[in-house]
Amino acid sequence: MKIKYLLWCLLLSGATRALAQTPNAAAGTAAATTPAATTAPAPATDDFANDKQPIVYSFIPTDPYYLRFNRVLPFDKTFSIRFTGIPTSVSSIKVTITREYPNRKGQASGGKHSSAPPEEVIVLDGWQRGSGSEAAAATIGYAHCAKGLAPNASYSIRIETSGEVPLNATQQTQLKTGLAVSRAVSEAVNKLARTSLGTLLPADAIINQENTDLQQSLTTAVTDIDPKYHVSKLEPIKALEAFQGMLDNYRNIRASLAKVTQKLKSDNKFSSKTQAIANLEQTMLNTTDWGIFSTNGLDHTAFLAVLDGIDKDTAIVKNAGVHAVVSSGITDTKKYLNQVEPLKDALVKQIIDVVIIPNITVFETLDDTYVDDFLKASKLYVTLDLGYAQVFRIDRGLAYSGFNLYFRPVDKSIPLSQYSTIGDWFAVRTSLLIGITLNSIAQDNVRKGLIGDKALVVGAGFKLVPFFKLNGGVLVHYRYGENPSLGTNHYHTSLSPFVSFSIDLDAKTLFSGIGDSIFK
Structure with a gap:
């Protein structure tokens, strides 16, 4: 009962904090741009940890991101491109994003259509140099993409300037x-x-x-x-x-x-x-x-x-x-x-x-909505799961810890309400669950653990809100035979169904050590 009580406290504390930190709908639907008078936070090591900041595209030859983006393109959300070092001879910038299909074939003869989906082209709200001496000297501009890009996709980004861009020596x-x-x-x-x-x-x-x-x-x-x-x-x-x-x-x-x-x-x-x-x-x-x-x-x-x-x-x-x-x-x-x-x-x-x-006058670059680094990419598919399950056939509650495995990349900073298509709606909410109980399930002459004295947790979950899920599945453990005279060397694999609630977050960072005090 103590564990159950503490978990309920943990859940309520997390819900209160998450709601206090959730931006309103209007602020969450557009990619924020950094005002001129505001100092932008330092870029994070994780490509998606700082995605509220615009993507940077530099025209400055000495910059490490000269004529390319400073990180991968975000997916599923609107975003802005921040141009730096714009030559004063450039009066406007037009951005066209085209999805690249590796297996796309040209239009075949005889009226046959290509095997790839229709070409997807997005024209961004471009940048236009204003009038006046201050605008004439401006070297920073923005372009906004009002449509979220698809995950795990490659895009060709055409950046077209209207003026002559002088080359360096x-x-x-x-x-x-x-x-x-x-x-x-x-x-x-x-x-x-x-x-x-x-x-x-x-x-x-x-x-x-x-x-x-x-x-x-x-x-x-x-x-x-x-x-x-x-x-x-x-x-x-x-x-x-x-x-x-x-x-x-x-x-x-x-x-x-x-x-x-x-x-x-x-x-x-x-x-x-x-x-x-x-x-x-x-x-x-x-x-x-x-x-x-x-x-x-x-x-x-x-x-x-x-x-x-x-x-x-x-x-x-x-x-x-x-x-x-x-x-x-x-x-x-x-x-x-x-x-x-x-x-x-x-x-x-x-x-x-x-x-x-x-x-x-025209520069082109290629970028993707996926991360080349395997570990960084894996973070978008796997999240920590901490939950409490009511287990049938054992008839008691058990705490467990495990991982949620999603079938598509999930950016947790995007509100679930932004996903409107049926496929995306289900994909960002449903996941597979694999974990281990935090309590022993062993009972003399009745059952023993599959991993030490712990049971393997296998199931699936559905996310109701960004930090809370309902789950169902089975606990996998060993069960002794009904004849005690056979001894403890005779047992078989057994499945005990459960229903649970869980927190689909890294509980250690979210609750500032509360989880450590309970489960260390």
């Missing part, structure tokens, strides 16, 4: 290095070069003609280097100055080769050389990769070999007039070929510095 160096050797950039340059060799259009007309393909190639180049970067507002025409220099050089190559061809045609003895020049021009127009052309490369070496061979052969044939013109044209062609690489590098540099670097 380290980022610029890394990005420039990657773009300088990017295959997508070299393909863009190669396409411009071949167009330059095959048309008489002016430089601006060529760029405008190839504008869409150039934008696509350059965007691919950036995202291949870092998927968090997205290039917007690309204007290839800004590289016009460098492109004009490259275009003029290619046209000088064609002009000098045309000069050689015209002179060779004046003497039938050089018909094979005329064809060699025509083949060289076709190679330049259709085969040569000008995006990776180098003065030490194979293409350049092959061009020089053809040109030197023509120069040498025309010198052998005694036609000084032809040879002089041909030799002069070949010399000019070789000079212009030597300028291809530096002019190409100048164009790539201008594309990177003027077209790409100033226009990186």
Whole structure:
């Protein structure tokens, strides 16, 4: 009776304290944000212990959470994202959250639908820079998610800024290095070069003609280097100055080769050389990769070999007039070929510095509503259970301690009333129970304990309020045979049903040591 009385005192004390500390419904339905004048509490070691605070996303390169979140996304509740270090050039931030399904397949042919659920997209209330000098200098902003995310799910979070976000020196160096050797950039340059060799259009007309393909190639180049970067507002025409220099050089190559061809045609003895020049021009127009052309490369070496061979052969044939013109044209062609690489590098540099670097405005990150650490994740499925059971077949009450095992993660800071769907309503309230009695159940010649003199407690429970559950199940123990003459070595497993109430909390921390004084 003493144990029963103390447990009832324990329950009433816990209910009083829990009710005194429960926030009102209005305060509990939205994720709180920290006012500017309030000092936020230090982050807890447990990812979910401080979840009333906004998630932090930093634009400050020196922060440990630069361009990513400082913790996993909360589930089942509304929350806010706190942006820090917002560049003053950014006027607004838009956040789009999309659930990722690992097994999602693309739309199949024949009108078949993908095997994954429909895509779930949440657009958050974004941040907008206000007017006035104070707002212009603001570097902190918030975005609010009014819908709770699903537990154990992965999400793609797209954070899109409306203004230009300048890169720091380290980022610029890394990005420039990657773009300088990017295959997508070299393909863009190669396409411009071949167009330059095959048309008489002016430089601006060529760029405008190839504008869409150039934008696509350059965007691919950036995202291949870092998927968090997205290039917007690309204007290839800004590289016009460098492109004009490259275009003029290619046209000088064609002009000098045309000069050689015209002179060779004046003497039938050089018909094979005329064809060699025509083949060289076709190679330049259709085969040569000008995006990776180098003065030490194979293409350049092959061009020089053809040109030197023509120069040498025309010198052998005694036609000084032809040879002089041909030799002069070949010399000019070789000079212009030597300028291809530096002019190409100048164009790539201008594309990177003027077209790409100033226009990186979108960052993307991936985050989850589950914890990567096994122990932290387990806390969301397992809770301590301290209860008192009325046991049938034993006909007395017994205290027990055990664990509640839930079938989904449960964040105990969320009021049960927030769960509206049938599945979630039951999932956060029902659990399996496994534990051990705190009292001995042994009785001479009647029964003995399964674990020492204690019984194993197995059952299920239903949570009525966040800290209180009703349970049912069986106690597993041993029972002696009805014939006492068989002795204590003859017994069998026995099940004794029970009903109980329990406290679904860590009783030691909730009741400030009351449990220790009772059960130590």
